Amino acid sequence: MADPLPSNHAYGAQSDAFAAESHLHRRSVAKERNLSLSGKQLGENGGHNSADDLLEAMGYQAQLLRSRSTLQVAFMSFVLAAIPYGLATTLYYPLAGGGPVNIIWGWFAVSVIVLCVAASLGEITSVYPTSGGVYYQTFMLAAPSYRLIMSWICGWAFVVGNITITLAVNFGTTLFFAACINVFESEPGVGIFAAETWQVYLIFFAITLLCNAVSALGNRWLPWLDTFAIYWTFAGLICIVVCVLAIAKNGRHDAAYVFGEFDPSYSGWPAGWSFCVGLLHAAYATSSTGMIISMCEEVQQPATQVPKAMVVTIVLNTIAGLVFLIPLVFVLPNQADLAALVSAQPTPVIIKSAIGSPGGSIALLVPLLVLALFCGIGCTTASSRCTWAFARDGAIPGSKWWKQVNEKLDVPLNAMMMIMVVELALGLIYFGSSAAFNAFSGVGVICLTMSYACPILVNLITCRKQVAEGNFYLGKLGWFCNVVSIGWSALALPLFCMPTAIPVVPEYMNYASVVFFAFFVVATAWYFVWGKKNYQGPPMHDEDTVLAARRASSVVSHQQTMRY
Numbered sequence: 001m002a003d004p005l006p007s008n009h010a011y012g013a014q015s016d017a018f019a020a021e022s023h024l025h026r027r028s029v030a031k032e033r034n035l036s037l038s039g040k041q042l043g044e045n046g047g048h049n050s051a052d053d054l055l056e057a058m059g060y061q062a063q064l065l066r067s068r069s070t071l072q073v074a075f076m077s078f079v080l081a082a083i084p085y086g087l088a089t090t091l092y093y094p095l096a097g098g099g100p101v102n103i104i105w106g107w108f109a110v111s112v113i114v115l116c117v118a119a120s121l122g123e124i125t126s127v128y129p130t131s132g133g134v135y136y137q138t139f140m141l142a143a144p145s146y147r148l149i150m151s152w153i154c155g156w157a158f159v160v161g162n163i164t165i166t167l168a169v170n171f172g173t174t175l176f177f178a179a180c181i182n183v184f185e186s187e188p189g190v191g192i193f194a195a196e197t198w199q200v201y202l203i204f205f206a207i208t209l210l211c212n213a214v215s216a217l218g219n220r221w222l223p224w225l226d227t228f229a230i231y232w233t234f235a236g237l238i239c240i241v242v243c244v245l246a247i248a249k250n251g252r253h254d255a256a257y258v259f260g261e262f263d264p265s266y267s268g269w270p271a272g273w274s275f276c277v278g279l280l281h282a283a284y285a286t287s288s289t290g291m292i293i294s295m296c297e298e299v300q301q302p303a304t305q306v307p308k309a310m311v312v313t314i315v316l317n318t319i320a321g322l323v324f325l326i327p328l329v330f331v332l333p334n335q336a337d338l339a340a341l342v343s344a345q346p347t348p349v350i351i352k353s354a355i356g357s358p359g360g361s362i363a364l365l366v367p368l369l370v371l372a373l374f375c376g377i378g379c380t381t382a383s384s385r386c387t388w389a390f391a392r393d394g395a396i397p398g399s400k401w402w403k404q405v406n407e408k409l410d411v412p413l414n415a416m417m418m419i420m421v422v423e424l425a426l427g428l429i430y431f432g433s434s435a436a437f438n439a440f441s442g443v444g445v446i447c448l449t450m451s452y453a454c455p456i457l458v459n460l461i462t463c464r465k466q467v468a469e470g471n472f473y474l475g476k477l478g479w480f481c482n483v484v485s486i487g488w489s490a491l492a493l494p495l496f497c498m499p500t501a502i503p504v505v506p507e508y509m510n511y512a513s514v515v516f517f518a519f520f521v522v523a524t525a526w527y528f529v530w531g532k533k534n535y536q537g538p539p540m541h542d543e544d545t546v547l548a549a550r551r552a553s554s555v556v557s558h559q560q561t562m563r564y
Contacts (some may be wrong), residue, residue: 027163052066073292076223082169085368097277101260102281108281118289121289122310122311123478124455126467126472130389133294133389135390138155152527154454155451165379212416222334222381225374229371236364240324266335269501283445289314291382348395386410388412395531439510446493
């Protein structure tokens with residue numbers, strides 16, 4: 001194979017990933033020869049070689065094992081969103097924002113919009129399938145005059161978004177767990193668990209350690225854990241839906257209430273804006289859409305499998321979300337009582353109201369709690385890969401440590417441990433504000449939305465010329481999806497900085513705006529202080545070589561599709 005890089009390319013410190021030790025590549029190949037998936041050797045049809053050849057042509061040596069099939073990457077994408085758990089922990093937002101209309105139609109509307117985002121990112125990923133994800137894509141799509149600063153901000157938004165959304169998942173699991181325990185009451189209206197600040201933090205600490213331990217030590221089994229999570233999710237979902245509707249101890253609302261009731265009075269905002277603020281519920285659950293891109297270097301044929309997985313997952317999530325939410329709204333207790341909950345976790349209260357017993361309620365909540373752990377493990381895995389990939393290109397101070405891959409575990413362990421320490425440190429904010437979860441979830445959604453918008457916007461600016469060679473090119477439909485995606489991003493960035501309700505008091509202020517603004521200022525300033533001198537972006541490559549490798553990968557992918 002020809003040298004994929006121009007001979008006069010100056011690498012700099014960040015680009016020595018391409019010069020990674022050859023034994024890493026041999027180790028990966030040796031593993032692939034011994035690994036069996038679905039009864040077939042992964043390398044028997046050349047699939048891995050074509051994907052690794054494309055990666056090499058793009059300037060990187062393969063360092064991670066390609067062990068995930070199309071279904072397994074779709075399952076992981078589903079687990080990252082964790083429907084119905086992702087909707088259960090943030091149900092307070094649409095309840096305060098407007099009630100049933102906000103819950104049902106807000107979820108459907110955001111899902112349709114995010115389907116456009118997934119399709120837009122899928123087009124680009126089919127051309128640039130690397131763990132660098134949206135950051136790498138932004139650099140390659142942008143003009144030389146602004147590609148460095150654009151990819152720098154996009155990369156930091158992607159990394160911060162991954163870290164804070166993982167933090168939000170684990171912290172949300174903690175709060176949800178506390179609310180589940182309190183379906184048991186010492187007296188009417190008083191739960192058995194006080195959930196003191198220190199208790200909440202210690203539970204969060206334990207959950208974070210558990211998710212990191214499973215992700216680091218059980219990496220080879222994670223695809224099968226994701227597969228199990230699918231069956232677990234649908235089994236739990238069926239149990240919840242059947243029991244809630246069949247028992248309905250306090251009766252059921254009619255369809256007019258479920259699909260038409262809208263009461264924004266609990267937020268204090270004007271009706272239209274109140275509905276929009278309530279969309280954080282759906283945006284949080286779908287914010288993981290592009291996180292799966294970070295797994296591209298562990299997927300057999302990422303140029304086709306990852307785009308398909310992103311789109312199919314959104315469709316599946318939309319259906320699963322409606323199946324979960326509609327029955328809950330049919331048995332919804334008084335909206336005012338739910339909006340006034342101190343825990344801001346209405347789902348356990350709704351299920352207990354419908355079932356009528358704490359024992360039955362906790363049995364139905366256990367599937368959601370287990371799914372929450374699966375989600376935390378998935379987010380931990382994805383966030384470690386995106387941080388590792390960003391460090392590999394020298395964009396993170398101390399990148400020589402964070403870009404290392406642990407050979408025994410086959411994971412970027414240093415990056416994972418660094419992220420864990422950051423999450424545990426940020427969790428301390430809860431001691432100062434009980435609204436910390438709002439800030440974590442808000443910043444996660446805002447940063448990820450911004451990072452997704454960067455390559456899509458640059459793709460539009462360049463008239464979508466570079467995605468035309470991809471395996472997932474959408475033609476005119478792609479233009480529509482791109483415009484919708486940018487419009488959603490323009491709305492979401494200011495929207496999710498807003499407090500859920502007014503008037504605002506310091507204790508319940510949404511500090512997402514403060515954290516996001518601080519991130520943006522620090523990231524930009526750090527670029528001019530350090531990055532402009534030290535950061536050169538991903539390794540450049542010869543377009544003809546990449547095009548040839550991409551076409552070869554497409555042929556192999558098509559052969560696999562026809563064969564299986």
